[in-house]
Every structure is written in C-alpha cells, then in structure tokens.
Amino acid sequence: MAKKTSLRDFQAYLADRLTTAAQGKGGASWLGIQAGDEAWLVDLSDSGEIVQAPTVAGVPLTRPWFAGIANIRGNLFAVTDFSVFRGGVPTPHNANARLLLVGVKHGSNAALLVSRMLGLKNPEDFTAETPDPAAPEWAAMRYADHQGKIWHKLSVRDLLADQDFMNIGV
Template sequence: MAQSRTAFQLLLDIDQRCRSLAAGLPLQETRQQGWGGIGFRMGERHYVAPMGEVDEILHEPRCAVLPGAKAWVCGIANLRGRLLPIMDLCAFFGHELSPLRKQRRVLVIDFQGVFVGLLIDEVLGMQHFSERSLMPEPGHDSEARVAPYIQGRFVREQVWQVFSPRALVQSPDFMDVAV
C-alpha cells in the first residue's frame, strides 16, 4: 500500500510539473476591421475604389468611336456580347491619360442599370487598410472636380483617396455624354 501511494504521489508530481511548463492559450486579441479596395492611379494621384463597386478589371479594349460624343467618351467595346461604353476617366476630370498603354486598365462598373468601363492609367492591385484609419474628409489635395466622388482617404506611404464609382455613375455630369 505504501508503494501505491508513492506511485500516486509520483503521478501527481509529474502532473504538476507538466502543468507548470505547459504553454498557455493565446491571448484573445480583437481583430481590427479591415477595409479593402482596388487601388488605381490617375495621373500622379492614387485612388482606391471600394471592393463592391468594381465588377471587373480589363485591359484596354479596342473601341468603336461614337460620333457626337464628348471627348472623354472613348467609344464602345464588346464585352462577351454585351456593349460596354468606355469612358476616359482622366479626360473627364481634365487630366491627360498616361502615354504608357500597357499599364492602362478599364474598371467595369455595373450599377443600377448603368454598365460602363472607366479607363484609368494603372491598377495598383488590392489595397487593404484598417477601417479606423479612414479619414472622412477628402483632404486639401483633392481637386474640385473629383471631390464629389471622394468618400475619404487613407494615408499609407502616400495618400489614397477613396473614390466611389457608384457616385460617379449617378452623376448627371457623367451621364451627359452627348456634345
């Protein structure tokens, strides 16, 4: 009986040592809410469009020119059997489009019956920010013509203005394409 007690005490001792050396559970950390969007460039400025507002990204397609349209209307392209008007977003805002054609992309927007492609200088990939770092004011460097479509900004290495394509396609100025 004395031996069984010793064995039991030995097991208790081993159990106690194991518990003291065991790693604890990881701390419960609160994850910051993330914000993601499509980064793009117009001229020297960086913008980010909310993920849910861009349906597709295309290389610059060949367009059929539309007579009687404003200069910023590039034309119309065929996207899998669907006609896609292509608008030069840089020209709409009074900028020059980059001469580097290989970098140009089209952001396809399909919102409330408006199906349109926005030609921009370059797509800069997915951009992720902390929601807490969103500054609601557009900032002093926003141009007056672009400002109605800016919903805030993030700052990370440079200023990323949050551009809303949905706000743009609801604008009467943007929808007025005839000369």
C-alpha cells in the first residue's frame, strides 16, 4: 500500500525541490505535466511556480489558445491553454487544472494552463527517442518511459522565443 501524503506536504516538498533546482543544487529532475492527451517533461529548473488555476479574464481579439490574463499575487500573467496551443481540446477548468508560471525566470509573465501535474520525474527513468522533425524546436525532443509511453520534452526558453507563441493577436 502506498504511503499517503497530504497535499500541503507535497506542495511544500515540490516548492523545496523547485527552489533547489533553481539554485542549481541537487540532481537533475523533470516535472511531468499533462496537456490534453499529451504527457510533457519540463526541466525542474525551468518549470517555475505551479499554482491552482485561478479565474482567467478573457482578452478579445486574441487567438483561440490564448486563455487570457490571470492575477497571481498582484502580478498579471498571460495564460496560454497549452493543449489548445498544441491543437488539442480545451483544458477543463476543474480541481486538477494548474498554471505553470514558465516565464518568470526568463523575464516574461507567461503561464501555461495544463490539465494536471504528473509529479517529479527522474531523467534516468526515460530513454531518448528520435526527435520529431515535424515539431517546433521547443517540442522536438521525445522520451519513452519504462512502460513505453511517449513524453514530449518542453524547452521553455525556445517556447518563449517562438514567434507563434508570442503573437497572441488574431
């Protein structure tokens, strides 16, 4: 039987790991997220803060994948529904939905709305797959876990430099 951990303890543990990774300490780790039907890996040092999805204010005349603006502790973040951006279904606004504040480290208040968090992942548990030549540079790397499930590796720096991602206007 698995040991039960309270959500508060898990969040404290994850916040500590994020801080450690951001300071360059500790071993390499990835954060697993789900966006629509896709599983993604993000370098823990690039992942930024994770918050429960708040109310997002829509912005007119923007692309369908741009969910809007969210106020996180007095700072405005541009929220992208990552599933829709990838061509998938809209992310349901339920208890599992999270905002991944990916841009802060890179000087941008960008956030990704994702379906749910899949926890911390050890890079040693994955095998590199052939990169997807049709995918944008920020999504080309792929990995397989021990069960054969394919995970996409998100390069946050490349995503934030992508002109399509940064151009939200229609």
